[in-house]
Amino acid sequence: MTPTLEKRIDAFKRLDEVKLAFAKRDWFPGTSGNLSIKLADDPLLFAVTASGKDKTKLTPEDYLIVDGDAKPVEPTALKPSAETLIHAVVYKRIPQAGACFHVHTLGNNLISELYFGQRAFTIQGQELIKGLGIWEENARISVPIVENYADIPKLADAIGKVITPEIPGVLIRNHGIYAWGANDFEAKRHLESFEFLFEYHLRWLQLRHAAVPTIS
Template sequence: MRIESIQQAFDTLRNVKSDFARRDWFPGTSGNLSVRVEEAVAITASGKDKAASTPEDFLLVDLTGRPVTPTHLKPSAETLVHTVIYNKVLESQAVFHVHTVANNLVSELYGDDRGVTFQGQELIKAFNIWEENASITIPIVENFAHIPTLAEEIGKVLDPRVPGVLIRNHGIYVWGDSAFAAKRHLEAFEFLFDYHIKLQLLRK
C-alpha cells in the first residue's frame, strides 16, 4: 500500500471532518468518517474532538475492522458498520456518519414505519434520481447498543440505489463512490430532513 494513498485518504478525512465540525454535526465527539484505501479503510479514531486537528485523528483498518498495523489508537466504536457497507455496497469509497437534531427527529417520527419517503423535492436529484416528481425512501433501523447487531441490521436494509440509512434516535450513515459523492448525499438528506421538520411545524 502506497504511503501517498494513505496520506491522501487522511487529508480527505481531515478536510471533511473540519467541514462537518463547522456545521455542528459531531456533538460530544459523536460521528465517524472513513474512506477506502485500496484493500483497507482509513477511519476516524475513537473519542477524539472532531473540532480539533491532531496527528492521531485517523488510522487504517482492514475490511473486518482490525487495525492494519500495531497502534495505540482505537478505531471508531462503529467501525463494523463501515466495513459492512464497504463489503455489501462494493462501489462505496467513502462512508460518513453524523448526528443532527433533524435526522434524529425524522428517525423517531417514522421509526415504526421502518423508513421515510420524500417526494417532489429538487434535492432528490443529488441521488441521481431524475424522474418527474421523483421519490426516495431511506430505511430506518433500531438503535442497537450491541454494534455487531447494529451492523447486521444495517446490512439487511442496504440498497445501492439509496445511499443512506437512518438509525432511530442516533444518526445517519451515508456513502458514495467518492468522498465528494458521500458528502453530496449527506447534505441532500440533511436538507430533506430539515425541510420536512420545518414544514410540519408550519402546518400546525
C-alpha cells in the same frame, strides 16, 4: 497488506477536509460521528476516524487503517470508532462505495424517531432528491430506518439487511445517519442532501401544524 504512504496521506487529507466542513455545522456533538475512505477492495482496507477525538481539531493521530473486520492493520495505540464495523458492512454490501460518513444531527434524530414505526422515511417531489443522483420527475425515495441496537455487530447486521445501492443512506433510530458515495465528494453531497431533506420536512410539518385553524 498496508497502503502506500502516498495513499495514506491523501486519504487522511481528504478526511480532514470533510471533518472540518461537518464540524463547522455542529454535526459531531460530543465527539460523536465517524468518517471513512476506502483504500482497497481485496482485501478491504479503509481509513477511519479514531475513537474519542475532538473533530473540530486536527492532530497527527486522528485516523487509522483497518481491515474488513474493523481491526487495525498496523501497530497503533489508537482505537477505531466503536461503529467501524458498520463502515465495513457498507463497503461489503455496496462495493461501489468509496467513502462513508456518519453524523448526528437534531434533524436526522427527529426524523428517525418520527418515522421509525414505518421503518423508513419517505419523501417525494423535493428538488434536493437530485443531490442523491436521482433525476426522475417527482421522484420518491424511502430511507430505511433500523433500531439503535447497543450491540454493534447486531446493529451492523441490521443495516446490512436493508441498505441498497439505490438509496445511499440509512438512518438509525435516535442515533444518526450513515451516507456513502463512490468517493468522498459524492458521499458528502449525499449526506448534505439527506440533511436538507430532513430539515425541510421537519419545517414543513411545523408550518402545516401552525397553519391549521383552532376550533373554539
